[in-house]
């Protein structure tokens with residue numbers, strides 16, 4: 001691949017505590033344009049917490065974020081979204097009791113005057129969901145509660161892609177999808193990479209991670225223990241890292 | 255890219271013919287509301303029979319509509335708050351306290367306008383305080399407003415000594431709040447309808463309304479989408495407090511007198527009316543039109559029972575039964591359409 005990788009997002013010494021629980025500790029890592037980074041780690045390793053911090057949902061206890069070289073402080077997901085970071089969280093971030101279209105634009109509703117531009121919202125949501133391959137959705141006015149797990153995941157991903165940001169974060173985006181649909185999500189990710197986005201994906205399947213990621217970052221007990229290029233890495237080696245931490249105590253530098 | 259061909263295909267797939275305001279209207283007047291209209295119609299029929307026709311007489315309706323408006327304005331605020339996932343048990347105390355302040359000011363020679371503005375300011379402040387306490391101390395609103403209910407009721411009793419304040423002076427403001435508009439129907443009925451329309455539009459057509467539904471439906475998702483959850487909740491509490499005071503001052507405009515007991519149980523009747531109207535106790539779903547019909551049903555019950563010669567003591571018992579029946583019906587109904595409202 002010949003695209004130049006430019007650093008777009010960096011976390012420096014980021015720590016997050018929930019009361020007595022230290023979810024992540026002293027995470028320093030950078031993300032680059034035109035690159036898919038796979039984030040792996042055992043349950044409770046702190047992956048989702050890290051992703052929530054860089055997408056503005058949670059605020060770090062200490063540490064600093066940089067976006068395109070500038071120090072940034074996200075007080076909410078809205079700040080992060082406006083800066084250029086879009087995320088699909090592990091819980092999908094949908095409101096079941098609301099319609100597809102209202103979910104789609106939640107927090108970013110296009111308006112005409114004071115009122116939401118419902119026509120534009122419907123057309124845009126329909127077009128985006130059609131493009132992403134959700135083609136037998138009856139109406140964008142139906143409640144999310146009526147949709148299947150796969151359909152919900154597609155809506156959540158479609159929403160994240162629609163806003164055309166610079167960083168796309170996916171926290172276990174394929175957990176409810178069939179093999180065929182998973183490949184579709186991989187296509188979006190490659191597409192986003194081609195357009196120059198920094199793509200971050202958390203996945204539990206080693207096979208999937210090795211298939212899609214250019215680079216793999218490993219979390220272990222709240223710490224980032226390895227940051228490796230994905231050049232023919234072995235599945236077993238990766239699994240070894242996940243469960244036992246580093247073979248030696250040395251951290252592999254970026 | 256082949257976006258053009260994709261576009262054509264998708265246009266064929268979705269029907270754009272009747273979108274826009276019609277759709278909005280449909281979302282405001284949900285199918286669930288039609289069952290409430292039916293319930294109201296049945297009540298009218300029933301009471302016409304049991305009251306020997308008296309219930310249908312023209313003179314009955316201005317009274318029913320006035321009490322509907324007074325309860326209804328409170329209920330609209332309570333319903334908005336419930337859709338956002340919160341409760342306000344202090345609206346009854348707020349109603350009496352703010353209206354009593356207006357009455358006291360007028361008793362001491364202040365103009366109706368000043369009295370009204372101060373009263374509305376107090377209602378707004380009480381609501382805002384409820385929001386701050388609930389959101390920033392992270393206390394369930396049910397408990398927080400149980401506390402503020404008792405606090406404000408206590409303050410009211412201390413200030414007024416429990417007495418009734420009557421104002422005899424004529425005032426344009428009092429007249430515009432609760433005086434007769436046309437055919438025995440009072441201005442307050444118009445204000446109720448106007449407030450209902452405004453709040454409906456805000457809920458269904460503005461980003462704020464979208465946020466309220468989201469916060470009530472699943473606050474964490476709202477937060478992840480960047481909705482300022484705490485701000486939305488505090489604003490909803492504030493609006494609810496303001497509307498409680500509005501209801502208080504229109505009733506004062508109507509009766510020209512006020513006492514701490516006038517707002518008693520309003521919080522419970524308001525929740526009952528909202529629930530009868532299809533607002534869900536767990537938040538995220540509800541309808542302002544349904545809520546308004548719910549207030550009408552409660553007021554019709556009040557008048558209908560009296561005209562039918564039933565002891566007014568039965569009113570509470572009947573409302574209690576109606577609430578249970580209504581919730582059971584709504585639950586069935588929404589199960590039938592699988593999560594739809």
Ligand SMILES: Nc1ncnc2c1ncn2[C@@H]1O[C@H](COP(=O)(O)OP(=O)(O)OP(=O)(O)O)[C@@H](O)[C@H]1O
Pocket residue numbers: 018021022023024041042043044045046047048049050090
């Ligand atoms: N809001 C919270 N309050 C308290 N503790 C939390 C909170 N969120 C996360 N934690 C804790 O932080 C740690 C890391 O959790 P996190 O969800 O980030 O893990 P994860 O790597 O995403 O795991 P999984 O693979 O299961 O999704 C866990 O011990 C978890 O219990």
Ligand SMILES: [Mg+2]
Pocket residue numbers: 047048049090171
């Ligand atoms: Mg996780």
